[in-house]
Ligand SMILES: Cc1cc2nc3c(=O)[nH]c(=O)nc-3n(C[C@H](O)[C@H](O)[C@H](O)COP(=O)(O)OP(=O)(O)OC[C@H]3O[C@@H](n4cnc5c(N)ncnc54)[C@H](O)[C@@H]3O)c2cc1C
Ligand SMILES: Cc1cc2nc3c(=O)[nH]c(=O)nc-3n(C[C@H](O)[C@H](O)[C@H](O)COP(=O)(O)OP(=O)(O)OC[C@H]3O[C@@H](n4cnc5c(N)ncnc54)[C@H](O)[C@@H]3O)c2cc1C
Ligand code: SF4
Ligand code: SF4
């Protein structure tokens with residue numbers, strides 16, 4: 001049982017939770033995630049650890065409402081308990097000093113990006129962050145990202161905030177303007193795919209953090225398999241970050257859609273039972 | 277060994293045993309036919325994911341079967357049991373009608389008799405070594421059924437004996453993983469007075485017994501009773517705790533843990549690495565069974581989804597494959613097929629499971645091997661290509677090697693494929709302990725019989741040492757590790773290390 005200490009909505013669809021998890025708070029590093037199960041009937045869903053407070057024994061999670069599990073989680077309030085939280089999972093980000101880092105976050109992908117931005121900044125890099133979303137109200141964690149970046153560029157699809165355009169437009173401008181040594185991209189699979197194509201053109205080493213479907217998170221089921229450089233890898237133990245230029249994004253996108261129909265059914269069921 | 281022989285002899289000469297032996301002539305005993313296990317009707321049972329197929333023996337059936345056992349001078353059956361259960365003793369207690377004593381006898385050596393009675397490959401172990409099989413060429417005494425009977429009787433009687441525990445010695449030890457190896461280890465160590473904590477990565481205790489083996493073969497409530505017992509004896513369980521991730525070995529040492537038993541299983545599913553294997557609708561048996569057994573995905577009230585295929589192909593011929601294909605049938609498959617590259621004789625699954633699967637209408641496509649998968653525009657598998665095989669010369673395992681028949685490829689329609697071609701050791705522990713000696717295959721190297729690894733305070737057993745093996749072998753390892761860890765810790769106590 002893990003108690004919710006704080007909760008805040010960043011937007012109508014994105015909530016931030018501070019949760020009691022002393023052991024995880026102590027062991028986690030940037031790039032790690034947890035798997036949680038809200039209640040007895042819940043599924044196990046992966047969420048990145050956005051931040052942690054070792055002294056207070058808490059971790060911070062940012063979650064976007066997508067379907068049943070994320071809705072259930074977002075319906076919980078401070079004082080409520082989450083049934084199971086396990087972690088930290090995955091391999092930590094390889095944080096090192098290289099010079100200039102371009103950090104691209106799309107939508108809720110900014111949440112997992114934050115600890116990586118922090119890490120690279122603390123390691124003495126110049127960090128340029130690009131936050132992208134469909135519209136203004138979907139831009140999250142802007143202040144926190146600013147604190148750890150030398151420059152922040154905001155891009156919205158509809159131009160309601162920052163500049164109008166996709167993440168790649170902002171990224172290309174920076175690449176053409178100055179030398180970028182490495183790039184990190186986290187967000188929806190399409191966003192990572194096109195960011196990766198762009199940086200490949202300019203030969204910039206790029207890491208992408210994949211949001212593959214997961215069950216156990218310990219390498220036991222293979223639900224999270226992705227093709228990287230022609231080889232099958234398990235995102236939960238070999239990732240979640242991989243060399244973006246080697247990832248088969250098309251396969252990833254197909255696999256992410258695998259359970260869509262069933263999830264719609266589950267959502268329908270959840271919706272009906274919650275109005276009864 | 278001589279001690280053991282001596283003990284068996286003393287037990288055998290006890291008055292009650294002699295009396296029972298003299299009551300019925302051996303000739304009459306051997307003329308009796310082996311009992312048939314009452315089973316749920318195949319067409320009825322495939323409607324339920326959670327109803328046990330084998331119904332268990334009645335008191336009369338069990339006693340009649342027990343009469344068949346001749347209480348041999350040289351009980352070869354015991355040699356076939358990896359944990360050397362005193363088989364004639366428990367069987368004779370059943371004949372005599374002292375069922376609780378029969379259960380007690382089982383517990384002298386086995387921590388989970390209700391489980392092993394159900395899932396042991398008896399036909400390759402105790403029953404294979406029974407005098408009936410060996411010398412009389414008749415059906416063996418149904419040792420497994422009787423074991424299950426005694427254990428079930430005890431559980432249902434509500435008079436489970438909670439074993440006595442030695443006074444607490446205050447020494448903290450940890451077991452990693454909560455499968456059969458750890459559970460039997462924990463049971464022995466708590467009896468010796470240690471302060472035992474079992475750490476489990478998942479949210480449920482039981483390892484494969486919970487997430488792998490389905491309800492229709494091993495109901496969870498049977499495992500739960502054993503867990504309750506361990507809890508009553510003082511074993512502590514921490515779920516959602518991955519040793520090496522949630523806390524390191526050093527963290528645990530700093531918290532006072534003096535020794536570790538690693539029984540983290542062989543949880544890593546193998547795939548075949550053939551084209552199209554990552555399409556949707558193709559999953560490992562671990563994923564499929566975990567969704568259904570651990571996450572209750574077949575029940576609409578639970579959030580986790582599972583594909584319910586119409587044409588389901590399961591690749592492999594082991595217990596995992598049988599469990600998957602029979603689960604698929606129960607979830608409504610019209611065709612549920614086993615695709616296996618050898619023939620029925622080579623199948624590693626328990627014979628009873630293969631028989632049950634056949635009764636349930638499972639199609640066996642033996643001597644067939646998948647070579648490629650195809651998918652619809654959404655990336656969901658809709659067809660697979662198979663190649664026919666024939667058997668050639670025996671290979672290293674002694675089984676005849678399957679060889680492909682060139683030009684024999686053909687396609688079949690499938691909408692769900694479950695890959696059950698074996699597992700590899702889970703590398704979590706190895707990754708957390710770079711100094712730990714492991715084999716080429718990633719199994720932990722231990723000193724034979726002692727189960728001690730290259731790190732003195734670290735012992736290991738079960739599938740992480742053997743690769744995918746059996747419940748009873750895992751349990752036996754747990755017991756051996758407990759005995760040798762006890763010896764190791766007592767040495768440290770006498771040299772004042774604590
Ligand atoms: C390593 C990792 C880190 C993640 N970090 C975050 C995060 O910090 N914040 C956040 O909001 N989301 C994160 N996600 C995605 C998040 O896990 C999914 O959005 C969530 O599981 C959706 O569940 P649902 O029931 O609400 O939606 P559903 O209706 O079940 O699904 C909506 C979509 O979410 C994805 N999804 C569903 N189930 C799973 C599952 N078990 N595992 C992975 N993806 C799934 C699929 O693409 C699906 O189509 C992360 C995913 C991974 C793999
Ligand atoms: C579907 C299926 C059917 C089977 N049928 C039979 C059968 O009929 N008869 C038979 O004899 N055998 C059968 N087996 C094999 C048998 O179940 C295994 O040999 C046995 O369970 C191995 O026991 P174990 O204790 O070594 O590990 P497991 O039962 O595998 O348990 C290991 C546990 O350790 C946990 N773990 C792993 N790493 C960590 C960590 N770092 N920290 C904490 N926890 C960790 C895992 O989550 C898991 O729960 C079957 C196996 C499967 C998969
Ligand atoms: S534990 Fe297994 S092998 Fe041993 S007697 Fe029981 S059924 Fe037979
Ligand atoms: S070998 Fe068979 S008949 Fe003899 S004691 Fe064992 S079970 Fe009984």
Ligand code: FES
Pocket residue numbers: 213214215216217218219220221222223224225234235236237
């Ligand atoms: S989530 Fe099961 S192997 Fe990665």
